[in-house]
Amino acid sequence: MPPPPHSPSQLAAPVSRCPAYSSSQAPRRASTNSKQQSTPASYWRGGTSRAVLFQKKDLPDSPSQRAKIFLQVIGSPDPHGRQLNGLGAGISSLSKICIVSPSSHPEADVDYTFVGIGIERDEVDTAGNCGNMSAAIGPFAFNKRLIKGADYSTNASATVRIHNTNTGVIICSSFPTIDGEASTLGDYIVDGVAGTGAQINLDFLRPGGSKTGKLLPTGSPVDVLDGTAVSCVDAAGPCIFVRASDLDVDGTLLPNEMNARRAVLQRLEELRQAGAMAMGMCKPGSPVPRVTPKIGIVSPAVSQKVLSGETIDVAKLDLVVRFISDQQPHRAIPITAALCTGAAAKIQGTIVQQCLAGEPVNEGMVTIGHPSGQIQVNATMDEQGEVECATVFRTARRIMEGEVFWNE
Numbered sequence: 001m002p003p004p005p006h007s008p009s010q011l012a013a014p015v016s017r018c019p020a021y022s023s024s025q026a027p028r029r030a031s032t033n034s035k036q037q038s039t040p041a042s043y044w045r046g047g048t049s050r051a052v053l054f055q056k057k058d059l060p061d062s063p064s065q066r067a068k069i070f071l072q073v074i075g076s077p078d079p080h081g082r083q084l085n086g087l088g089a090g091i092s093s094l095s096k097i098c099i100v101s102p103s104s105h106p107e108a109d110v111d112y113t114f115v116g117i118g119i120e121r122d123e124v125d126t127a128g129n130c131g132n133m134s135a136a137i138g139p140f141a142f143n144k145r146l147i148k149g150a151d152y153s154t155n156a157s158a159t160v161r162i163h164n165t166n167t168g169v170i171i172c173s174s175f176p177t178i179d180g181e182a183s184t185l186g187d188y189i190v191d192g193v194a195g196t197g198a199q200i201n202l203d204f205l206r207p208g209g210s211k212t213g214k215l216l217p218t219g220s221p222v223d224v225l226d227g228t229a230v231s232c233v234d235a236a237g238p239c240i241f242v243r244a245s246d247l248d249v250d251g252t253l254l255p256n257e258m259n260a261r262r263a264v265l266q267r268l269e270e271l272r273q274a275g276a277m278a279m280g281m282c283k284p285g286s287p288v289p290r291v292t293p294k295i296g297i298v299s300p301a302v303s304q305k306v307l308s309g310e311t312i313d314v315a316k317l318d319l320v321v322r323f324i325s326d327q328q329p330h331r332a333i334p335i336t337a338a339l340c341t342g343a344a345a346k347i348q349g350t351i352v353q354q355c356l357a358g359e360p361v362n363e364g365m366v367t368i369g370h371p372s373g374q375i376q377v378n379a380t381m382d383e384q385g386e387v388e389c390a391t392v393f394r395t396a397r398r399i400m401e402g403e404v405f406w407n408e
Helices: 064-073 131-143 255-259 262-277 335-344 349-354
Strands: 036-044 049-055 096-102 112-116 160-162 170-175 198-207 223-225 228-234 239-245 294-300 319-327 366-370 373-381 385-393 398-407
Touching: 036 131, 049 131, 049 160, 064 096, 064 112, 064 398, 112 131, 131 160, 131 198, 131 294, 131 335, 131 398, 223 262, 228 262, 228 335, 228 349, 239 262, 239 335, 239 349, 255 262, 255 349, 262 294, 262 319, 294 335, 294 349, 319 335, 335 349, 335 366, 335 373, 335 385
Parallel strands: 049 096, 112 160, 239 294, 319 366
Antiparallel strands: 036 049, 036 398, 096 112, 160 170, 170 198, 198 385, 223 228, 228 239, 294 319, 366 373, 373 385
């Protein structure tokens, strides 16, 4: 009788043995014996961005050593553009670092420095702020007990005054708390983010001239650069606005559609660099910061299809914008760019103001259409025509806390 399947006689059949291991046959690798180092860190979503958050006290003082750590943590540079070896995700809105510490500024509770990390290049950029990640700074600082005199015993609303060291702007962040920590539960919706969260109010105080010293850095609401009309405005962060019609492009294009128009993206980068020089942010021949100024395509309000597949009716929008960040079409809108758009809408003669519909959709607010939906921004102007305060609403969520690893 033949043996049953998988009988001992079959299982005991001779097998070939692996040859003896030889170090000469080992995979090629760098010759180093140093073990991984670790640093306390948190991983947060702020608005439509994500970043790794560090306390300044946990980082080395040397800027070059910090840069080395940041690049490894995020996974850059990556010639494949995916950042698989770190916490980045291959797009600029997810390739970010934030540094927080108690503030020495008399009008602030904490200092916050934003660091943008290149994806395919080893760039570490501190030229501008990330407004979306600004939403996470107040809750992070509150949870870490960095706020002197804060009451952690009640479930009241907390306000944290944040000094953004990149721009010098003070940001007042107000949010609900529960059991001594920032609450993340709520019903506020941020278009482009799944689910709901606790509403965070961000007031950017006197944000005009954040990098250039002037709300209108060129002194004019409209300039002509290389034959194209643009508006250069600096509120919360410097931005350049250009009409979609002047580029012969549909202002409601979604990011993948925009990516297919490489000639348009190249033209936008040329205008961005020319605008940076016109605003005095760099000299001819000098490199232009990677993500500052930002450039946006502006169109009058029109019904637009967004990334979720939903169509937003024209009656719900005041205008439509598409921003480019690090030469990539943004999937939503950078908050500093949204704030700047809101301020530009209040300045007579700018391209943004010219594109506005008649009466605003929501009184006192500017409702901006972007690839993931819409956002409302308020900009309050003083009697001299300067921005007194620019306000936006976001949510944030702590995703992870622990140790992040890097090599010497």
